[in-house]
Amino acid sequence: MDVVVGAQATAATRGGTRSHLDALCIGLVFVAGVTLCMQVFSSNRLGARPQIEDEFVYLFQAKTLANGHLTYPSPPLPEFFEAAHLLVVPRFAAKYLPGHALVLLPFLAAGVAWLGPCLLLGATAALLFVAARLAGLSRAAGVGAALILLGAADVFPFFASYLSQSTSLATVCALIVAALAVERRPSAGRIAALAACSGFAVLVRPFTGIAALLVCGAMLVRLKRTVPLRTLAWAAPPLIASALIAGFYSKAATGSWTTAPWSLYARQYMPYDGPGIGGFHEPAVERGFPPHLRGLHDRFLESRERHTWARFPQVVLRRLKIVAQLAPSWGLIPFAIAGLLWTPLWSAWLFATAFFLLQLTFHVGGAIYHLEIFPSLALAAAAGAELLTSAALRLRRPLSQVALAGLVGAALFIAVQVGSAVEVVWRRASERAWVYARWEPAFEWFRERRALVFVRYPANWDCNLDLTYNEPDLARADVVRAIDHGARNVELMRYFPDRPAFVFDPISRRVEPLR
Numbered sequence: 001m002d003v004v005v006g007a008q009a010t011a012a013t014r015g016g017t018r019s020h021l022d023a024l025c026i027g028l029v030f031v032a033g034v035t036l037c038m039q040v041f042s043s044n045r046l047g048a049r050p051q052i053e054d055e056f057v058y059l060f061q062a063k064t065l066a067n068g069h070l071t072y073p074s075p076p077l078p079e080f081f082e083a084a085h086l087l088v089v090p091r092f093a094a095k096y097l098p099g100h101a102l103v104l105l106p107f108l109a110a111g112v113a114w115l116g117p118c119l120l121l122g123a124t125a126a127l128l129f130v131a132a133r134l135a136g137l138s139r140a141a142g143v144g145a146a147l148i149l150l151g152a153a154d155v156f157p158f159f160a161s162y163l164s165q166s167t168s169l170a171t172v173c174a175l176i177v178a179a180l181a182v183e184r185r186p187s188a189g190r191i192a193a194l195a196a197c198s199g200f201a202v203l204v205r206p207f208t209g210i211a212a213l214l215v216c217g218a219m220l221v222r223l224k225r226t227v228p229l230r231t232l233a234w235a236a237p238p239l240i241a242s243a244l245i246a247g248f249y250s251k252a253a254t255g256s257w258t259t260a261p262w263s264l265y266a267r268q269y270m271p272y273d274g275p276g277i278g279g280f281h282e283p284a285v286e287r288g289f290p291p292h293l294r295g296l297h298d299r300f301l302e303s304r305e306r307h308t309w310a311r312f313p314q315v316v317l318r319r320l321k322i323v324a325q326l327a328p329s330w331g332l333i334p335f336a337i338a339g340l341l342w343t344p345l346w347s348a349w350l351f352a353t354a355f356f357l358l359q360l361t362f363h364v365g366g367a368i369y370h371l372e373i374f375p376s377l378a379l380a381a382a383a384g385a386e387l388l389t390s391a392a393l394r395l396r397r398p399l400s401q402v403a404l405a406g407l408v409g410a411a412l413f414i415a416v417q418v419g420s421a422v423e424v425v426w427r428r429a430s431e432r433a434w435v436y437a438r439w440e441p442a443f444e445w446f447r448e449r450r451a452l453v454f455v456r457y458p459a460n461w462d463c464n465l466d467l468t469y470n471e472p473d474l475a476r477a478d479v480v481r482a483i484d485h486g487a488r489n490v491e492l493m494r495y496f497p498d499r500p501a502f503v504f505d506p507i508s509r510r511v512e513p514l515r
Helices: 002-043 053-066 099-109 115-134 139-150 165-184 188-204 206-223 229-254 261-269 291-305 312-325 332-339 343-360 367-394 397-431 437-448 486-493
Strands: 091-094 452-455 480-483 501-505 510-513
Touching: 002 115, 002 139, 053 091, 053 099, 091 229, 099 115, 099 165, 099 188, 115 139, 115 165, 115 343, 115 367, 139 367, 165 188, 165 206, 165 343, 165 367, 188 206, 188 229, 206 229, 206 343, 206 367, 229 261, 312 343, 312 367, 332 367, 343 367, 437 501, 452 486, 486 501
Parallel strands: 452 480, 452 501
Antiparallel strands: 501 510
8 A cells, every 4th residue: 555655645746846846947948939929029220110011000900909999990091091901981991800900919909019929929839849758759849849839930030020921930830739629628618619610810911810710620520429418519618708709899890790800892893802722813993002002903813813723833832832931941851740640739730731722823832921830840850859859769779879970950950040140140130120210210219299291202103112001099009101192282281280281202201391
């Protein structure tokens, strides 16, 4: 009896030690991720400023929510306020569903919007470790998966931004963790968590959401013979809730429960910008881009016209190369291929495959559109390293020593490349200027006067630099920005009688007072 009790106590102590070590690793990779993202964000001397048009839109959406609104009324004379990825009719709203903006919301309200993406990078690294451990991988493999993320120079810098990919990648990792937890021990709470991750993914990025729903559905089908229906039914409430959120937001933004803001924006400005391969003709648009954004129309239309079945094999190969290049080192690819044999991670492989196939239907295919595959890639590389190490240890002694030496050498080589990648990203971040800095002094001057500013865009304006983004509440905005419409400017000035009005030339930076 004493022997049994002693053995149980020893096992409990070991289990507690393992649990404490895992918790320590989770904390360390979380802090490392947060610190790394903060370093990249703060490396720019002008601070954590939005650089890309989409970032302005997500912040616009988060500010709208922070003010207690889903959307704002359409601005007066909407053609003066058109900006990339924003609806101005029938409401003033972002074209995206609100998942990412909801994550930014509390940080924006606290005045530290940049902290949200930083915490998401730490959370994503920690979730990769947890996923590896739930899949039966060693602690070293779990830490390795997290470090692969933190060394991926083409992945983690996207967290140092206000783009939705930060929320999307964290949600994918949470989905994989939930799927592994459900398979290990199905329960109502875990099934509800899996469904919640799937439903929330829909609110963040559509293709991510569809692939996540496939994983959730596959898991429920897999469990239906062994888990009572009343337990599986716990997946319904989170999925219904996400559908209601999407419906409510769509109704508020477009006037229809079934028309998503993205769909309406496409109909108004770029109906060719959606899923599809080949057989395309440009339909008429409802509104059409203002002249300074015409380049967006031309570039996306050209990309869509080239996305044909004849070119599809080339597209597949090019997209596979893009996915492989997400890894911090090409040396990880053989490990990732070997890791596909680690069957407990089948849900990660299913998600990555479904997402890749969905993305093939979209005409734009840069690295940023494939980032959600990265968690599966990192876990595959970690699993492959563990499989190859185990295989090396089973060889006869002389061969095992040679094999292990090779693996250690490969690991050191990859570690050097990872460190080099991080250093390169830091240097680029510190050298990267805020692209809107050249106009900031002028707009600061306008803000001091609470002005109405008409931006006179030249004919050859870069469509990726939009100066017409406003605060969602125009009445309380420090400055109101509008597109210059010449003699028609006086029409808009009547709606803002208490504001001084100016025309601003962004090339010469000349300011012309109107009143």
